[in-house]
Amino acid sequence: MQYRTFPKINELQVSALGLGCMRLPVIDGDPARIDKPKADAVFEAALEAGVNYFDTAWPYHKGMSEVWLGEAVEQFSARDKLYIASKSPVWLVQEESDWEKFLDQQLKKLKTSHIDFYLMHALNRDRWNTILQKGGLEFLAKAKRDGRIKHAGFSFHDSYKVFKDIVDGWDDWEFCQIQYNYLDEEYQAGAAGLRYAEEKALGVIVMEPLRGGALANIPKAVLDIFAAYGKPRIAVEWALRHVLDRQEVVMALSGMGKMQELWENVAIASSARINSISRAERAILDKAKAWFDARMAVPCTGCGYCKPCPFGVNIPEVFGLWNRALMFDNREKARRSYKSEFAAAGGPLDCTQCGQCIPLCPQGINIPAKLRESRQFFEL
Ligand code: SF4
Numbered sequence: 001m002q003y004r005t006f007p008k009i010n011e012l013q014v015s016a017l018g019l020g021c022m023r024l025p026v027i028d029g030d031p032a033r034i035d036k037p038k039a040d041a042v043f044e045a046a047l048e049a050g051v052n053y054f055d056t057a058w059p060y061h062k063g064m065s066e067v068w069l070g071e072a073v074e075q076f077s078a079r080d081k082l083y084i085a086s087k088s089p090v091w092l093v094q095e096e097s098d099w100e101k102f103l104d105q106q107l108k109k110l111k112t113s114h115i116d117f118y119l120m121h122a123l124n125r126d127r128w129n130t131i132l133q134k135g136g137l138e139f140l141a142k143a144k145r146d147g148r149i150k151h152a153g154f155s156f157h158d159s160y161k162v163f164k165d166i167v168d169g170w171d172d173w174e175f176c177q178i179q180y181n182y183l184d185e186e187y188q189a190g191a192a193g194l195r196y197a198e199e200k201a202l203g204v205i206v207m208e209p210l211r212g213g214a215l216a217n218i219p220k221a222v223l224d225i226f227a228a229y230g231k232p233r234i235a236v237e238w239a240l241r242h243v244l245d246r247q248e249v250v251m252a253l254s255g256m257g258k259m260q261e262l263w264e265n266v267a268i269a270s271s272a273r274i275n276s277i278s279r280a281e282r283a284i285l286d287k288a289k290a291w292f293d294a295r296m297a298v299p300c301t302g303c304g305y306c307k308p309c310p311f312g313v314n315i316p317e318v319f320g321l322w323n324r325a326l327m328f329d330n331r332e333k334a335r336r337s338y339k340s341e342f343a344a345a346g347g348p349l350d351c352t353q354c355g356q357c358i359p360l361c362p363q364g365i366n367i368p369a370k371l372r373e374s375r376q377f378f379e380l
């Protein structure tokens, strides 16, 4: 395994691959029923392969991921061989004492006296405001002082602008976690966020290096582009190498639920060094990205500058769903998601065509016109 360090935590060597404990094997498709023997086998094999960072969170597997991880660490006597990462469910915090309440429960579930890496979970503008208004930063500082957490960071899902505000909003952040992959160079924090984090000495953990698995199952046309490389290389390797090539990236997190996935990812993360992608490989990745980009319905980068819509339309979310449907040719799945997420509220039906968002879009998208078009696509 390859190991890297966080600029502000350089005493720790962390594996370049972390195990995300949100897609563990389950029984009868029920996320709350983790298949313990199978999940334990992945845990043990990951540990043996040198993975030393295990990432869980309050809501994963309906609260059972933390319970399972605590049991696995105890069962394999592994507490001093790994780092536990977990996250505060910011969206559930109503009053200041809630931070403590959740952390206490998490320590119990994880059967540990301390969490090595503790993150404020999935921050966006609203959740950042919750942290500021409800004493979240004071709580983190206190929990660090008394040793219940060792290192404080945040995971992130919003625009680059909000990312900067959060990074600049507290000097004691030690690391952050963002979504990044070869299709999402300009999505959310994106490549600009990587550079800004480095400027501020924040090590970056990358989540969704495979875009939730989509980049492992790519269309044949993209496989043909990769085949031009001349040497056999699976789609996952292209995606992971792209992420681990960046000097700002300390680790790629992958939600590995199967042994095969684990072995593939371990082999890649062991050899994918910083700045190791050649010009020829970069040209192939650029071509693959261009293939996907050409299929996008709308050139939305998800920057969020058009938010909030005064009528509650989730503009980037609707455009993102539409784009993914065309890029990965999964129209039926996208139409089902549309029905459950946006048909009743927050979708194109709520758009009054007021036009207020148009001048806010740096991509020059005629948002109301495109929303009308998206409705035709989703409601076919
Ligand atoms: S045009 Fe539609 S999406 Fe844009 S601000 Fe008005 S209601 Fe919202």
Ligand code: SF4
Pocket: 299, 300, 301, 302, 303, 304, 305, 306, 307, 315, 316, 319, 360, 361, 362, 363, 364, 365, 367
């Ligand atoms: S529609 Fe424009 S402003 Fe809104 S998220 Fe997409 S690119 Fe950004």
